[in-house]
Each structure stands twice: as C-alpha cells, then as structure tokens.
Amino acid sequence: MPRGLPSKEELTAYVAAHGGDVGKREISRAFGLDGQERIALKAMLRELADEGLVSRSRRKLHVPGELPAAVLAEVTERDEDGELIAVPVDWDEDEHGAPPRILVKLARSSRIGGRLPGPAPTIGDRVLLRTEEIADAEGEVRHSGRVLKLLEKARSQVLGIYRKGGREGGGRLVPVDKRNMGRELAIPDGQENGAEDGDLVAVEILRHHAYGLPTAKVRERLGSLATEKALSLIAIHAHGIPHVFRRDALAEADAARPVTLAHREDWRDLPLVTIDPPDAKDHDDAVHAVIDEDPANEGGYVVTVAIADVASYVRPGSALDREALVRGNSVYFPDRVVPMLPERISNDLCSLRPLEDRPALAVRMVIGPNGRKRSHSFHRIMMRSAARLAYAQAQAAIDGRPDDVTGALLEPVLRPLYAAYALVKKARDAREPLELDLPERKVLLTPEGTVDRVIVPERLDAHRLIEEFMILANVAAAETLEEKRTPLLYRVHDAPSLEKVAALREFLQTMDIKLPKIDTVRPAHFNAILARVVDTEIAPLVNQVILRSQAQAEYAHENYGHFGLHLRRYAHFTSPIRRYADLIVHRALVRALELGRDGLPDSATPEVLAEVAARISAAERRAMAAERETIDRLIAHHLAEQVGAVFKGRIAGVTKAGLFVALDDTGADGFIPAATLGQDYYRYDEARHALIGERSGEAHQLGDRVEVRLVEAAPVAGALRFELLSEGHHIRGARRSERGHGRHGDTPARRGPPRPGRRR
Template structure:
C-alpha cells in the first residue's frame, strides 16, 4: 500500500505520458501489484467523479486532453502559411484545442476539411495546445457549396450559383438545417453520386432570401471566402485604442493646409495633399502628401495585425465595405477627419518648373486637415463654381495644387506611362437595396491630380527604402507576354490599326496604338484589349519594376487603411528612420517576423487582392443582371467584346453589361472558331463575327442570382445574319491549304469592314 501514488503524482503521470494510461500501465508504472490495485482503482474512480480525469476507452486522460494518436480535421492554413487542425470528435465543453500540423517535405499538401491520422505531442508554444505529425491522410475535405435550396417531392436539392455550371446536390431530410425553399444556403458535399448522378450535401449555414437587399454582396463574400467578421481580440484592441493628439516625437504639420479629396460617399480618408510655391526655385513647387499613421495603432504580432494580414485589403461593394481594419480605426482614429489632430507619415517633394522631382524627405508628424472635400466639389471650384466650403480655399490651397499638378503632369507625359481610358461603372442603389441606376463615372482632373501625387509619393517610398537598404514590398508589374502582344496586334490589325513589330515593347508604343483608336468606335475595344494583354500586377520583396507606370521602382505607401502592403511599407519607413511616436517606442517598426515572412506576405496579399477583385466583379455582374431582369425581351445596342467556341460576348453601350450569345442561336450553319484571330466564321454564309463589331441584341435571360445575361443576336454591323438552309452539323471538310487561304481572306475582309 506504501507504493500507492498521491493524486497529484498520478495526475502528473497521466499528463506527461498520454500513451501509457490504462489501469494496467498505471499499475506497472508505480509498481502496484495484486490486491494493491484495488485502492488504485478507487482513487481513479474518485478522480473521475470529481471531473479531474475521464475514461477514453481503456485509457484515462485529463478532461480536454487528446490521445497521442488522434483523428483530426484540417481547418486550413492561416495567412502566415501555418497549417492548423482540430479534433474530428470533441466531447468536452472546453474550447477546441489549437493543433499545429508539421508536414515534412515529402508529405502531401493538406487542405481545409481533410481528415488525417496524426501523432500528437503537447506544445510549449504560446497559443498552441498540440504539435501534430502526419501518419496518413484518411479523407479529403468536403467540397464547399453555395447555392439555392429547393424543396421538391423527391427531397431537398441545392442548385449551384456558379454561372453556367448547372450543378445540383441532393440534401437528406435531416441535413437541411431547417432551410426553406428558395433560401440561399452554404453547404458541404458529403457523399458520392446517387442513382440520379447527383452528389449528396448537407446545409451548414442559412443565408436568407437571395433577392433581399444586400444579398448580392453577401453571395460574393461567402463564395470567395472573404472574412467579414473580426476576431473578438482584434475588435477589443481597436476599441481600446486612443487618439494620438500630441506632437511629441513628431513633426508638427498642423500649419500646412493638408486637405483630403475623396469620393463624396467615402467613409475613410487616408491621404491628404497640399502644394506651395518653392521660394528657392523659380517656378518650382513643394508638394506634401500626408498619409494616416496606421502603424502607430496596428503593431506587428498583435491580433489586429493578424486580422489585417488575413484580409490583405478592404473589399468594396456597392452596398457595403468589408474593411481590412475594424471601423474604430478605419473610419475614426486612422481617418484624417476635418479639424481633428491626426498622426501621419508625410513626404515633402520638391518639383522644378518642368515638374521633375528633385528632392524629397519623409517625416512622422501630426496634422489637422482644414477641409474634407469631394472630387466633384473641388473640380467645380477650379472650373469657376466654388461653393461655401471651397470659396475661401480656392486661391490659397486649390490653385497652388493645380499649378503643381500641371507641372507634374507635364513630366508624366514625358515618362509615358500606359494611358488607358476605360470608363468605370457606378451602380447607385435605392434605400431598399435595389439598383436605381447604372452610369459611368466622370474622369475629372481632380482624380488625375490625386492619382499623380499618390504615384509620386509611392515612388519616394521605394527610393528611400532602397537607399537605406531596408526590406520592403514592391508593387511589381512585369512586361507583357509576347504571345498576348501578338494577339493584341491581330486585334489592332482587324480594326485597321497597327502595333509595330521588331522593336522593344514600351508603354510609348502602346500609347501610340491607343492614340490611333481615340475618337473611333473601336476605342473601348482597343483599350480593353491592351488591358487584357498586360500581366497581373503583384507584390514582391524583389524589384522587377513597374511596366505600366514606366517606373524603375514602385511601392504602395498611400493607403495603409485598406492595403496591408502599405502598412508594411510604413513600418519599413519607421525602421529606416528610427522613429518613435507610436504606442511604444520602436514597437511599431518593421519587425523580425515581418522580414522573415516577407515572401509569404507578398504571395498572400497578392492572392487576397485577386480574390477581392473577382468578388467585386461578380457582385457588379449580379447587380447589372438584377437591374436588367425586368427588361427581358428588350433590344440593346452593343459591341462584340469576346469570341469563344461556344458563342460570343456582347457589351451593352448604356450599362457596360456583358452577356453571352450562345453559338447555337446564331443560325442553322456551322461556325468555325479561329482562336488566334478571335473570330467566328459561318461555313455556308461566310459571315465573319469579330471583336469590336456593332451588334443589336435582344435580352432573353437575366439571372440575378448568378449574374448571367443571355442575348439573341439580331443585327451585326447593321445587317441581319443570313440563314443557311442546311441544319447544323459537322463542318464541311476542306483541304488544309484551302482552309488556311479562307482564314487569311476572312481576316482581310474583317479588316476592310472595320476600316473607317
């Protein structure tokens, strides 16, 4: 009996040896034999009744403890690339333990929802309960489904919201989570195909009426996995933040007339500008750009920082914004509100009379904006129509800004950045969330002024950090792929324009093409084609230049409220200058963790940017489809904007909406698709359908939930399509030489038709 351990010793053994906790193993560990096992069993019974241990089959564990070999469900990687998991089964009322999965190089990549058998060991890392090593994967993660729930006589169905997919899933009676017919739901695929060829799924979330106000953007948020709720810790940190209204440790910039110029409905103001004549240079200008000092509030390694990095950027919809940071910061403490002291990081730039930047310097300051103005308001003042807010600012503030911008714009014209002219759609919603109107935003000089000064400030940030040998994230835009440029050359040729061959491609040569198209019917087509030929801009710790802006080095510095890349650049500037001024001296500079994961951050936020762009585009398509839904049967003028083997796309003139004309509706003849020339050619009529041609279409279908529009082609270039008598079938076989000659003739014919 002397060998009976104390309760504390017994609990310590169970805790430290999770793989050896059966009654027999415990008795062996403490040298207990024969009748002495009865008091041990009694002690274990008492510990179980008091809740200090629990039985797990033959093994005994602490409450909330997992066996050393467990089945886990992978919850997915976080923004830092770490892979996390949770127990596949969890019977405790305690919070789920955080399990960090460590994969070896040869082991398979795991995704969200994968089930794995793993060996666990308690972790010493803060916030991590267990470290897991993969034994084997025992199941792949369920496919996520977003769709409409339909209740039929045969049971529940989910119809996919993916445009043109036509997918369906069956839902068992006990797996619909109370979903009602016509409701928007989120689900996961749970089983193989049934006898009808449909997969099974179970509803995991009910999202409500898909036609209700704000459901349009909600669909995009869920479909693209955009986080729209902040962790409680991040919200608590944002709410606990206090204004920085002291200039101690900062440059006092409150004497400068730094005004904000934003859209009229902007909720946050993260940049302010002013300009002054340079007394030291005849015709020179001093331009100040001040940016909200977000780094003073969002420090590396905090919950706020993790939440901002996970989102990567703010996402903007017509009815809502999913901000990168909680509103306590984005719409308040980090917003440069009128008449309020705000911390900032500012750059002073000196321009000569020709608009060339001759010098610049960064400061960490405190500013107070005298006015928060809208683009239209400022433009009206410059055009001679000032209002009460701009009348007193016109001569001392606005006119010096315009003078500096005209000089900077002249220097910009010499640099020759890519000069695309693409109209931006503006969707205006009524109070009930329905679309009131669709129009195109005016492109004002006020927009160009802010854009040019922000570009100059971003260049200064990249140059300063390079000079100080400080790590940063560049905004990279590489040269276009030669194959895409060749396709652009084909499109230009078909429109009677030219893009010269045999020379190094520059933005200047592309601008010459855009100038040729200006004022012609093909102008929008050529601008879109040039845009499509470009590579996707992205973030990288290495500098590969910015082709589109014709700049050697470029970084994003001017929008840290809505872009994580800018926050990293702000931290780099703080580190490079050795500034204090945050919530704790030097705690807001670029950290070792920031530097260590710079490559991962660049890749991650490039992906979140693409995610937001696609979500915003899908939402716009859905709003346009909803706007046009009650006009099915109406006729619209437009232009062919895309050609594919399954049909052609037409962009409408008045709304910019894109819709599909299925190839099966073009007539009773076979249409050959020439991918290189981007044309369809009727094998009987010889009719050529190509990019940029004028079209009259009838709207036959508008699916607000998916954003899909379907058109019937009525006229092309003012003529009706000829109808062949032969039914659609396989194309007429031609000798290869004849087919090639016919394609060349078709291109020449299309070129003649589109030539003015």
C-alpha cells in the first residue's frame, strides 16, 4: 500500500466527520496524497461502497430512514445497566421520526503493538459506529454499534456538583477538576434537568460571557453527594469506572452453584491459612509450609500457595467474563470497593472462608536451604482454610503473643511459614530487587465517612512473608506457561530509559553521588545509592528521584522481564478475584496442564492478548488515579476548616508553574504557585528539580523540608493551595550564570509580591 494512504477506518471516519459531502479531491488534499496514492484511494473508495460504508452516488453514509453499516453518532445517555447509548447525528426527525437509539460497544481492535487508539467514549462524544440489529431486541434499543473511531470528545462537558440558586431558580456548578478550581458555572433556570442540590452532574457549557460566569445546562445526573461517603463517586464518574453490574452478569453470578470435588485433588486436610488486612472482604490466597522430608533437600521446605479458582465460575466469553474485562481490576476507595466481579463470586463462592470447602488452583514449591525454588507443580484442588488471620495477628503470635485462634496454629502452621520465609528472604536479598523506601499512607474514616486520621501502617514480617510467597508463585506460573508454550500475560517492568538514567546521574552529581556510567543499569546500582543516604536528610529526595526515573509496570503478551523485582519472567497469578490478568493466567495453566475444559480458548491469540494487555493496563492506571484523587478530596474536606493553619511538609514536586508540597501529618498534596514565591525571578532547573531565583540564587528543591500556611481548600476538587513560609537555600555547585540562564531555565516564574509572614 502506498505510504501515506489512510486506512479504511480513517477514511470512513473522515467522510463521516464531514457529513459525507466530500469527494476524492478533498480527501486527497486532507491526507496529502500524491498521484499514485490517488489511484489506490479510488480503489479503496470503490471497496468501501461495495461494503456499504459509503454511497458512491451521493457519498452519504446512510440510507434515509435506515441505519447504515457505519454511522456518525453522538453518545447521549446511559441506560439502567450503565451502558452508553448513542443516536445518529444526521437524522431527519420530521421525515423519519425519533432517531434510533444505539447501544455502544467498544471495538475489537486490530491495533498494532497492543496500543489503545485513544480514550474511551463518554456522554457528549461523537463516534463512528459499525451498526447491527440486535436479535430479539426488547424495548427501544434495537441496534448496537461497535466503536470504529472516537471522532470528537465532548469539549464543553464539565463534571461538577450542582448547587441550587435562590428564589429566581437555577443554580451553579462547582467543578470537580483541580484545573478548574474556583471557576464556577451558572446554571440558568430551566437548565437543571431535575438536578437537586448536592448532585454530581455532567453539564454542557452553553455560552461564555465577557462579564459574569459562563452558563451551562445539566446533561446528566450522576448521583447524590449528600455525604462525604459519596466523594468516591466523583472519581468513579470522572474516570468512567464501570460501577453498576449489567443484569446478565448479575444473573449469571446468582445462578452459579458451588463447584464439586469431581476432577479435583482433595487437599481439605492441609491446614492452609489466609493472612490479609483486618478489613479484607475477599480472601483469594492461602499459604502453608512444611519441612521437606526429602534427604536430598535437607534444611529445605515445601511451600504451598493456593489461589481461589475463579476460572471455575467465570468462563471465557460469558457475561461475567465480559464484565470483568471491561473493569480490568477492582478499585479500592477508603469508603467503598468497586469490585471486578459481583459479590456472589468475589465475597462468597471464591472467597477462601475458614472451614468451608473452596476450589483452588495451587502451586507446591520446593525451596532449597539457600532459599531458591528448586521445583514446583500446579494442582487443581478442593481446599478448606484452617483459619483467617490478620497480618498483625499472625505477627503477634510469632512475637510471643498468640490469641485463641493463633495459639493452636503457632507450632504446626505459623512457625514453619516463618522458617520458610527466612530461607526465601536469603534468596531475595541475593537477587537484589529495587529497595525504595516510600511509606504508604492509609486514610481511616469515621462511621460518618469523614477522615478520622491518616496513618502509615507498620511493615511487618507477616506482610513480607505473603509478598515473597506470592512472588514465588507468580514466577512459577510464568515458568510453567513458557515451558508449555502457552500464551499468557506477563507483568513487565522495563529498565529506566537512557535519557532518565542520564538525568538521574546529572542530578546525583550535584550531591556528590556517583551513578556508574555503564551500558546496563541494575537495581543493585540504585540500592547502593539508597543505602548510602539512608537515615540522612536527603534520603526522601533520593528515593523520590530514583522512583521518578523508573518506567511504569504494565501487562504485556511479550516478555521483557521485571526490572524492579529483578526477575527474568513474572506473571500475575495470585489475585484473580480482583485482577483480570490473573484470571487469564489461571486459564492458561488449566489449558497447558489439561486441568479442565474451562481453560484459555484457542481464540486467545497473541494479537487478542495484546489488546487485553493494553486494556487492563489502562484500567489499572485509571484505578490508581481515581483512588489517589479520592484520598485528595477526603483530606481536602478534612482540612477545609483549617484555612490559615501552619503545617510542616516536604516539597514533593517541582514544575515551571510552582511547587507541590506533601504535608507530614496527612500526606496531603498542595500547590504553591511560583508567582507567590517572592520578589525574585524564579527559573525552573529540570536537572536539579528546583526553582532557582535569578538574582538571589535562592532555590526550592524537590525533597526540601518546608513550612507552609493553608490558604485555600477546595474539597470537591481535592485541591489545596499553600503559602510558603520557609527560606530557600543555595544548591552547592550551582553557578550564578546557571541560576539565571540554566539549560532548563527558559520559562521563568512570574515575579510576585513579598511573602507575608515569611520567617527569617
């Protein structure tokens, strides 16, 4: 095909976007085609006409009164199952009546390299759909349309909280996006669309005015935010997270019956235990360890990891499977969980409850005295958990404080687990995975849903034990599937790019820390640097900068290893209740080891798995953003009554626009605009992660300890604005010329007024 020629989908999308009133000349001009390419274009247009995508006579995409094979449509609403509904854009209601409503489906992709073509459609977007009639359709929706291309995002649609106005009617919208902090919209009387005060709504901007607020109308009511418990609803809708299960998926879950012992090994006498957070609702992994009696492995252990057999209930192509793929993973908020699977599956049939029969896929691993895995085998079993333990509960027993439950388990179950972990830890330390020290905070809520306090949970050996056993099981899964040449999804983490390593090396040099100039960097190189700065003032800074140099972990059908864990092959196997990738790996094992007829189907080609990997990687990033934003909103609501208070924190981010500060007590992130830093002329030095004053040389750098005053809190947006009270400092080795005209200092911060209350 000549270079530059558009694909059929691109060509159809262009014709649709221009209302069909275009010819070969306009298309050639739009895509910059030459003479040879125009000949190929003519043949392509003939093929599109033969396929019914365009009309050769009128160059239209539809037959009047009927839906064509491809149609330009606008997404207008969601149905009761949460599915998107669209209507044709070019439709003559006077002649043909109300436009047909089309159930929107995501496209099955032929994309290359597993990359998504763009964001998923939402209300207000224009999409090109390939339509078909729904067999045995009931109600008004008689067509479905698979998205060929997202043509136009809803530029004027804004998500926010509706606040009712006065007696004159109407109201205003408080946007939920941090970027629109303080920019309210007016909702005129009659444009509320039934919205009540406190509702989360999607609005369409009608008009901008020279004076006064822009006006908008409510397009969709998304739910009530009458209590703080509903703050997670904002993130759910802002990120398009599916949170209402389709009726067919719920019906399938309700109809599921417990799996029997048939064709399974009976391991119900093995005292497997689950060890989870105290507030966990689903329990999908259990562990056991025993001294290996094989004389050839003296001092070794046999470790068993049993994982809930979700594949027994969620079959490929079923309604539950389709729903799980769309969701990709469970999403965890402080006030709720949006599960990947309905509770009948996740909290009942597949939850490894104590003293109840549950199907599982187990891996039995032989660990040598050096802590390395010598061999492993997978088994499809029926198990019965001996106990459900919390991390702190298991740790207390080992530390000499057993309770009524752990007392009987201490010698036969817990001590062998910890002894096996001690061996595994030796192998882990020898492997040298990346050892970043980045404490994770947890938000604890009151019964009313407000923030009670923010804590940094203690890291116990119980946590590390489960973590290391799960890593071993994940490695075993990847090794088995590679050996059997069965397609799978890897969990991969690429090495840092050469550019990021070079930038990190340049930054570390400013602190007299050397990162070796070598072709291949390993986690051990970073660990040596982290060990050098441990317990020093610059340790948080160095940890943050090394973290930012790393690539992002993702799912892929091709293996390029896991840099952070320093593993050659790695696949997620241990959480199929909450991660779709693990379900794929379970099915692959069932297929590879001939453990049943519900394994990975032949249709799961590398191309299909590439698409699945891209979708669930995007869903994971979506979930992480939604979880982070919800915590921001909860803490902003918590601090809203403390405007004017002074806090201690650390600079957690530096941009041309200003500084991001994380508070010590809550971990809350707030922003200090560069314009408020003082009377100097601040420039952004990317290499040093700092804003540096042109005249004074005063620097504010990533990791600096600071004192700030809270100036503004916007709970709905999850935004905090601070005023800096602390002095800057001079960076060693930074010459004044660099401060004024640094390589990365081409975008100066504006000069601002003196900082009131600044301490000297």
